[in-house]
Amino acid sequence: MIQLIRIMKTGFRNFFRNLWLSTAATAVMTITLTIILFSYIATSALTSTIAQVVEKIDVSVYLKDTVTVAQANNMKATLESTPNVESVTFVSKNDALLIYREQNKNNKELLAAVTPEDNPLPQSLAIKSKDVNKIDPIIAVVNRAQFKDFLQEKDPVSYTGERKKTIDRIVGASNFIKQAGLLASGLFVIISTLIIFNTIRMAIFTRREEIEIMKLVGATNWFIRGPFIFEAALYGVIGTVISVALCYSLVLGAGPQLGTYIDTQNITNIFKSNPFLIVGVELLIGVTIGAVSSLLAMSRYMKLS
Amino acid sequence: MILLDRVTKMYPNKSVAVSGINLHIGPKEFVTIVGSSGAGKSTLIKLLTREEVQTSGKIIVGGVDYDTVESNKVPHLRRKIGVVFQDFKLLPNRTVFENVAFAMEVSGAKNKDIKRSVPKVLQLVGLKGKEDNFPHEISGGERQRVAIARALIRQPKILIADEPTGNLDPKNAWEIIELLLKINRFGTTVVLTTHNKEIVNALKRRVITINRGRIVKDEEQGRYAV
Numbered sequence: 275m276i277q278l279i280r281i282m283k284t285g286f287r288n289f290f291r292n293l294w295l296s297t298a299a300t301a302v303m304t305i306t307l308t309i310i311l312f313s314y315i316a317t318s319a320l321t322s323t324i325a326q327v328v329e330k331i332d333v334s335v336y337l338k339d340t341v342t343v344a345q346a347n348n349m350k351a352t353l354e355s356t357p358n359v360e361s362v363t364f365v366s367k368n369d370a371l372l373i374y375r376e377q378n379k380n381n382k383e384l385l386a387a388v389t390p391e392d393n394p395l396p397q398s399l400a401i402k403s404k405d406v407n408k409i410d411p412i413i414a415v416v417n418r419a420q421f422k423d424f425l426q427e428k429d430p431v432s433y434t435g436e437r438k439k440t441i442d443r444i445v446g447a448s449n450f451i452k453q454a455g456l457l458a459s460g461l462f463v464i465i466s467t468l469i470i471f472n473t474i475r476m477a478i479f480t481r482r483e484e485i486e487i488m489k490l491v492g493a494t495n496w497f498i499r500g501p502f503i504f505e506a507a508l509y510g511v512i513g514t515v516i517s518v519a520l521c522y523s524l525v526l527g528a529g530p531q532l533g534t535y536i537d538t539q540n541i542t543n544i545f546k547s548n549p550f551l552i553v554g555v556e557l558l559i560g561v562t563i564g565a566v567s568s569l570l571a572m573s574r575y576m577k578l579s
Numbered sequence: 580m581i582l583l584d585r586v587t588k589m590y591p592n593k594s595v596a597v598s599g600i601n602l603h604i605g606p607k608e609f610v611t612i613v614g615s616s617g618a619g620k621s622t623l624i625k626l627l628t629r630e631e632v633q634t635s636g637k638i639i640v641g642g643v644d645y646d647t648v649e650s651n652k653v654p655h656l657r658r659k660i661g662v663v664f665q666d667f668k669l670l671p672n673r674t675v676f677e678n679v680a681f682a683m684e685v686s687g688a689k690n691k692d693i694k695r696s697v698p699k700v701l702q703l704v705g706l707k708g709k710e711d712n713f714p715h716e717i718s719g720g721e722r723q724r725v726a727i728a729r730a731l732i733r734q735p736k737i738l739i740a741d742e743p744t745g746n747l748d749p750k751n752a753w754e755i756i757e758l759l760l761k762i763n764r765f766g767t768t769v770v771l772t773t774h775n776k777e778i779v780n781a782l783k784r785r786v787i788t789i790n791r792g793r794i795v796k797d798e799e800q801g802r803y804a805v
Contacts (some may be wrong), residue, residue, distance in 0.1 A: 280684050291672045487668045491627065491729065492657035493685040 279459030285504030287381055292477070299473045301511030304520075304562065307556050311521045313459035318339070319541050320451050333401040333409060334432035335382070335416050341424045342398065350399055356415050360402040363434055370395035396426055445565065467563050474564070475571035485575045495576055499569065506568035510560025518553055521545075580606045580768045581627070590624050598799055600636070604770065606736070609763045611779055612772045614789035615805050620772045621680060624741045624788070627770070628662055629653050640722035641736050649714035649719045661730025661738040661780040662765075667722040669714040675701065675725050676710040682729045704758060706741050720751030727758060737768045752778065778783035779803035 289296045316564055337346060346364050353362045357489070371393055378384040380523065388394065416431060423429075478485075488498045525545050581604040583776045596728075604610050611802045615618050625631040626638060629645060638645040641659055648656055671679050676697055683693045683771055693750040701707060704724040714722055723743055740759060744752035756778055773779060779786060779802065786801025789792055796804070 276689070277687055279686075288654060288672065483668075484670055484672070487670055488681070488685070489654070490630075490657065490662060490664075491682050491685060492654045493681075494651075494654045497685055 278412075278500075281497065281500030282504055284501035285508060286293050288506055291507050292563075294576060295480075296505070299470070299506070300512045300516075302466070302470050303508045303509040303560055304474050304516045305518040306463075306470060306522055306563070307513045307560050309462045309466060309534065310459065310559060311517055311552070313455065313462055315521065315525065315541055316453070317459065318453035319432060321448070322541075325448075330401070333412060333416075333497050334365075335399045336396045336426040336432070337424050338397065338426055339511050346397065346399065346423060349424060352421075353399065353401060353415060354411070356412055357410060358404050358408045358467055360404045363400045365398045365400055367393050367395055370397065391505060394421075398502040422486060444515065463559075467567070470509075470563055471571065474509075474567040478502060478568065478571045482575045485572070499572055499576070502514065502568045503565045504574060506564035506565075507561045510564040511557065514553065514556040514560045519554055522549075580604055580608070580641060581770070582637075582639040583626075583653050584637040584639075586626065586633045586638060588626060588631060589634040593790055596782060597626070597741060597789075600642065600787065600792075601697045601795075602787070602794065604768060607763070607766050607769055608762065609769045609781060610771070610783070611768065611784060611801075612789060613774070613779060613805055614772075614802055617623050617805075618789045619792040621741065622792075623740060624662075624770075624772060627739055628660060629656055646704045650736060654685070658682075658733055659735055659737075661727075661733065663726045663730050663736035663738065663740040663743045665742040666727045667714070667719075667746075669722055669725055669729075671714055674711050674713055675706060675717070678714070678725055679732055680730045681781055686733065697728075698733050703731070704728045705754075718751070720754060722756065723747065723751075723755050727755070727762075729768075731762065735767065738762060740769065740771045742772055743775065744778065746774060749777075756782070776803040 279483060339347075343364075343366070350362045350364055353359055370389070371388065371390060374388060374395060403412060413431060423505060445550070486496055522545060525541055581602065583600050583602040586600045586602075587598045590596060600623065604642075612620055622631060626633055627640060629648070633645075643656065643659075659755065670681060673681065679697045679700060680693045682697065688696075698707075698710070701710060704727050706721060706724050706728065709717055709721060714725070717725075723746075727740075727743075729737075738759070743754065743755050743759070748754065759769050759771060783800045785799050786796070786803070788796035788801070788804065791804070
């Protein structure tokens with residue numbers, strides 16, 4: 275126990291007496307942890323933005339005004355039993371008007387153009403698919419002969435042809451971005467681990483004589499290693515504090531401004547709801563990189579028995 | 580206290596550093612080992628501190644047969660032997676007090692005991708008032724005193740001084756030798772290696788002369804003759 279306290283005390287003392295070296299190592303550690311946290315933020319921001327875009331892709335089927343509610347519900351039931359359909363919502367002429375008013379509440383002229391008495395808006399079925407990649411079978415159901423008379427003559431389905439290709443492209447891009455983001459984060463982690471390993475190795479190289487002296491005075495290997503590992507772990511702890519503080523102030527501070535371009539709500543939520551998880555994971559990564567690097571770097575100087 | 584029986588050390592490149600050394604050093608002796616550079620002095624010292632392992636023969640120090648010491652017990656062995664080096668080997672980032680205290684810390688001594696013992700030993704070697712200085716702030720003679728204090732703090736039965744005066748001017752060198760004699764009077768066996776002819780001749784103690792890895796002379800009250 276007293277040995278453990280001494281090891282920690284020595285680690286602290288070394289940290290402050292080699293302040294330049296400690297500052298450099300802590301800086302590299304901070305950068306590493308910030309990069310890791312940032313690639314995580316960027317990947318999940320992109321992923322959730324894409325998810326939202328994809329979510330917005332739903333199929334609307336516009337029906338003739340002559341179609342009764344019962345007929346529409348019949349069609350709705352058929353579609354709901356079709357595979358890959360998440361949900362089908364019936365939007366009546368009145369619902370469509372309410373939506374229209376909500377969307378154009380700031381434009382008086384547009385509001386005045388459409389009244390309940392003279393409502394040109396068609397009734398429709400809004401279909402949400404489980405997988406946007408498999409929309410074609412749903413369209414096939416809509417185009418069945420039994421429903422042919424229900425559909426509006428002009429553009430009955432809210433997208434066909436070209437738009438399908440756009441959706442396909444967005445889906446393809448989202449998968450690519452997810453994979454690229456994961457790969458980039460992985461690469462950053464490897465590169466920064468190497469940099470940290472090298473920094474700690476140099477730190478230990480400058481103190482190899484100290485290690486030799488300690489051995490000659492009769493210190494056990496763990497008594498020598500302990501302070502070095504503790505010191506390197508300390509880089510990780512301080513690096514975590516700085517990088518988390520940095521990322522938090524950035525995300526919570528700049529999030530609202532960026533909200534128009536990308537979906538920051540999701541990130542802000544992650545940050546707000548899991549502070550302990552984020553700090554914990556960062557701490558774990560930082561301390562592990564530090565401790566393992568110093569252990570590896572020291573192994574060659576520990577050989578002198 | 581120290582017993583070497585037909586000890587030979589051969590390095591991997593087949594060069595023989597010491598060969599067939601038979602040596603007995605009794606308790607409370609003050610022994611000087613002399614020899615020109617490369618004669619095998621350093622190897623002999625390294626065998627005693629277990630920095631090197633002999634190729635053949637037996638080494639028994641303080642009743643411990645080195646053949647039976649496992650490598651993870653070597654630190655415990657070193658704690659029983661005080662060693663002083665030519666280049667002092669002090670920890671540069673620690674104060675005088677901390678350097679001496681380190682020797683006690685490694686063996687798990689209590690803080691209370693450390694606080695009591697270190698000032699006593701520092702006073703013994705004449706370093707009172709230098710406790711908070713770092714090694715680079717004090718003179719070579721003072722650094723060697725710190726090293727001696729560090730060796731003494733664990734009250735070893737044997738003190739090995741490997742050319743302790745090699746880096747010192749004559750005045751400081753003599754002060755260190757006088758300190759070693761004082762320690763010897765308290766009952767510690769001292770093994771000293773040196774190149775300094777004046778010191779050896781003035782000491783009038785047992786002198787062992789080594790040449791080409793062999794003991795060529797072993798005299799009570801010997802003189803420097805290399």
